[in-house]
Amino acid sequence: MKTKKNRWLIALSAVGIHISIGSVYAWSNFTAPLKEMFGWSDSQVAMTFSIAILFLGLSAAFLGHFVEKYGPRKAGLLAAIFFGVGITGSGLAVALESRPLLYFFYGAIGGIGLGVGYIAPVSTLIKWFPDRRGLATGLAIMGFGFAAAISSPIMNMLIEAVGVANTFYILGLSYFVIMLLSSLYLEKPEEGWLPEGYQDKINSGKAKPNMDLSQLMANEAVKTKRFWYLWLMLFINITCGIAILAVAKPLAMESIGIDMAQAAALVGAIGIFNGLGRIGWASFSDIIGRPATYTTFFILQMVIFFVLPDVSIKWLFIGLLIVVYTCYGGGFSSIPAYIGDLFGTKQLGAIHGYILTAWAAAGLVGPLFAAWIKDTTGSYSGSLTFFSGLFVAAFIISLLIRLDINKLKKSQIQNQTELQNKVG
Template sequence: MSDKVKNRWLIAACGVGIHLSIGSVYSWSVFTKPLMNEYGWSLSGVSWTFSIAILFLGLAAAFMGHFVEKHGPRKSGIIAALFFGIGLLGSGLAINVESLIFLYVTYGVLGGIGLGIGYIAPVSTLVKWFPDRRGLATGLAIMGFGFASLIASPVINSLINLVGIAGTFYILGIVYLAIMLLSSSYLAPPPAGWKPKGYEENMEKRNNKSQDLSQLTANEAAKTRRFWYLWLMLFINVTCGIAIISVASPMAQEIAGLSAAAAATMVGIMGLFNGLGRIGWASLSDYIGRPNVYTAFFGIQIVLFILLPITTASLLFQLSIFIILSCYGGGFASIPAYIGDLFGTKQLGAIHGYILTAWAAAGLVGPILVSWLRETTQSYTLTLYIFAAAFLVALIVSILIRADIKKLRQKNKERVAS
C-alpha cells in the first residue's frame, strides 16, 4: 500500500512548478514600455491588461473552487495550463494584429482564468498532504508565485530584445504550458484516511491544537463570521501591500531621497522579500499558530506605516518596505493553512477561492486609492496614515477571530466529553 502512495514532496515540487509559471504575471511591467514605444499605446491602456488578469484570477478562483474539489487537482491543473498557455499564445497573436482589446481578452481574461484555477488547485491539495506542516507546504508553493518575477523578468527582457514582443509571448506560452502540464500530471489528493508517519503522536504532543476546528462546505463556511474576518484581514493586507508595490519607487525618491537607480534596485529586492515572507511566515505559523502570525502582521505594519513618512534615512526606509513586503507575501501563504484550521479540508479549494475575491477587490482598490490620494494631497503622508488606520481595523479583527476560535474549541471539547 505504502508503495502506491505518491511522494508528498514531489507533489509540493509540482505545486511550485505551477506557481512559478503563473507567477510570471508579476513581470507584466517588463512589457509595459516596449508595448508603449512600439504601438503608441498609453500607460493606463497597457496597465489595464494586468488589472484584468488579476480581476479574473479572483473571479476564476471563486467560481472554479467547487470544480477543483469535485474533479481533483490533476484535471484542474491541466485546465489551468490550457487557459494560461493559450492566453499567452493568443497574446502573441494580439501583438501581431496590433490589437490592445484582443490582448485584454487573451492575457487578461483567458490568462487570468488560468491564473485563478492554477493558483488554488495545488494549494488545496498540499494542505491535505501536509496536515503536520500546512504552513510550510502552502508557503513553498505560494513562494513560487512570489519569486517567479525574479526569474521571469530578466528572461522576458532578454527575449523581447532577441525575438520581439510577439515572439516572447509565443515562447512563454509553449514553455509555461509544458511546465504546467507536466506538473499537473503528478498532482493527486492523498488516499482516504492517509496520515504522514508519526502524525498522531505529534498531534498528542501539541495537545491537538492544530486539529481542524470544523469540517464545513464552502457555502456553510461563507455563512460564518470567521470566514468574513479572514476575508477582511486578507483584503486589508493585500490592498495596502499592492498599493506600496505600485508606488514604491517614486515614494522612496520623495521621502528618503533615493536616486531613480537606487529605487529601482529596491523594487527588485522587494520581490525577494515578497517571496521569502511567503515561506518564512507560513513556516513560522506551523509553530506559533496562524492567529498569532496575523496579529503580528498587523501590529508590525501599524508601527511601520506610522513611521514611514518621517523615515528619511534611506537604509531604514528600505528595510521598513522590505518588512512590509514580507508581511504582504506571508498573508497570502498563511491563509490556506488558516482556512484548513478553521473549516477543515472537505472543500478547502472552494473556500480558498471565495476568500481570494479579497485579492481581486484589493488589486483594483489599492493602486487606484494610493494614486488618487497622492494626486489630491500632493504627498504620500496621508496615504500612509490611512493605511496605518486600516491595519488597526485588521488588528482588531485578528483579535475578534480568536474569540470565535476559543468558542469553537470549547464546543468541540464539550462534544467530545459528552
C-alpha cells in the same frame, strides 16, 4: 497506508505551477515595448494586468468547486490550457496590433488560468502535509512570489532577441509544458494517509494532531462570521501591500532622496523578500499558530505605515520596507492553512477560491486610492497614514476572530462532555 507518490515531489509540482502563473507579476516588462510600438498610454497597458488580476479572483471563486470535484490534476491541466492559450494568444493580439484582443487573451483567458492554477494544488498540499500545513502552502505560494524575479530577465532577453509577439509565443508554450508536466504528478493522498512516523509522534506527545474547528462545505463556510473576518483581514493586508508596492519607487525617491535608477534597483532587490516572506511566515505560523501570525502582521504594519513617510534614514527605510514586503507575501501563504484550521479540508479549495475575491477587490482599490491621494495632496504620506488606520481595524478583526474561535472551541468541549455523560 501506502502511497506511490512522494509528497515533496507533489510540493515541487505545485511550485512549478505557481512559478509559471506568477510571471504575471513581471508584466511591467512589456509596458515600455508596447507603448513604443503602438503609442498606448501607461493606463491602457496597465489595464491588461488589472483585468488579469480581476479574472484571477473571479475564476478562483467560481471554479473552486471544480477543483474539489475533479481533483488537482484535472484542475491543473485546465489551468495549463487557459494560461498557455492566454499567453500565446497575447502574441497574436500583438501581431494584429489589437488592444481589445490583448485584454481578452492575457487579461480574461490568462486570468482564468491564473485563478484555477493558484488554488489547484493548495488543498492537496495541505492534505499531504498535515504535520506542516504552513510550510506546504508557503512552498507553493513562495513560487508565485519569486516568479517575477525569475521571469523578468528571461522576458527582457527574449523581447530584445525575437520581439514582443514571439516572446509571448515562446513563453505561452513554455508555461503550458511546465504546468502540464507539474499537473500530471498532482494527486490527493489516500483517505486517512499520514506521513511516516507522524502517528507515533502524536502518540508520544511529540506532535499535536490537527484539530480543525469544523468540516464545512464552502457554501456553509461563507455563512459564518469567521469566513468574513478572514476575507476582511486578507483584503486589508493586500490593499495596503499592493498600494505600497505600486508606489515604492517614487516613495523611496521622495523619502530618502535617491534617483530613479537607484529606486528601481532598490525595489527590485527587496522584492525578493515578498517570496521569502511567503515561506518564512507560513512556516512560522506552524509554530505560533495562524491567529497569532495575522495579529503580528497587523501590529507591525500599523506602526510601519504610520512612521514610514517621516523616515529619511536609508537603512531604516529599507528595513521597514522589507518587513512590509514579507508581511504582504506571508498574508497570501498563511491563509490556506488558516482556512484548513477553521473549516477543515473537505472543500478547502472552494473556500480558498471564495476568499481570494478579496485579492481581486484589493487589486482595484489599493493602487487607485494611493494614486488619488498623491494627485490630491501631492504626496504619498497621506495614503500611508490612512492605511495605518486600516491596519488598526485589521488588528481588531484579528482579535474578534479569536473570540469566535474560542467560543466555538468551548461549544465543542461542552458537546463532547454532554455526549460522554450520556454514554456514561
